[in-house]
Amino acid sequence: MGENTNVPLLLLDSQTLSYVLGNGEFRFTNLKFDEAKAIIEMNGLENVVRCYINPEIDMALRNYVKVEETAFPYKETHEILVGQDAIAIKFYVTASGTQPIILGDEGQQAKKIRNVYVYCQHIIRLK
Template sequence: MEHKRDRNPLLLLDNSNMNTLFNEGEFKCTNMTFEEAREIVGMYDKDDILLCFTRPDTYDIIFNYIGIPKKDYQYKNIRNMRVNQDGIIFKIYITPSETQPIIYVDGVEAKKIQNVYVYCMHVLRTK
């Protein structure tokens, strides 16, 4: 029986670092729903999850909008995944806004210029 400390930590990744992980080995990537991402994170103890990004916008998106529980996850810069290690990639992409409405906030004019989208992908290093 596998002891939970013998299990590889779950990696939480984003666009900024996912390419460095794919430099050696074989990987399986699968799109996943936000609910599936929350369920996978919920299967791990806080100490068995590594936060592998530092971008504040990614942090805001996954913890405030997707609903991943905010905890004091340890940060680690990962360059190579271990065989049989799981990761969740939060892929963020930005498109120009098709409409650019102007709103007024505190008497100041503001214009919408872009849309922000995110989707989740499960990654597993197989070899």
């Protein structure tokens, strides 16, 4: 965890992560879901800021990271401060190796076209 305790933990998605990486040196650490959950809970609801607008990130936090409360205040941000921590919740999408066709509830055909994976990274700005 970072040394800058006067700033909130930032929750980012891939898009907002690309904005904040413009200046500085950063360290990235891949996190297991339980590690991401522990960091978020350790900071407390009052010290966590949501920097994304994608509702699928909230779904991933609830369903996979198992964070019960995802009503974090929103703040647009363009940088991570030196010593500030962030967690990026990222989606990795691949084409489907198989494309089975299934029938929906009303008999319509649906085809699997992609696989979606979610993972978390801890980011801290070093300089």
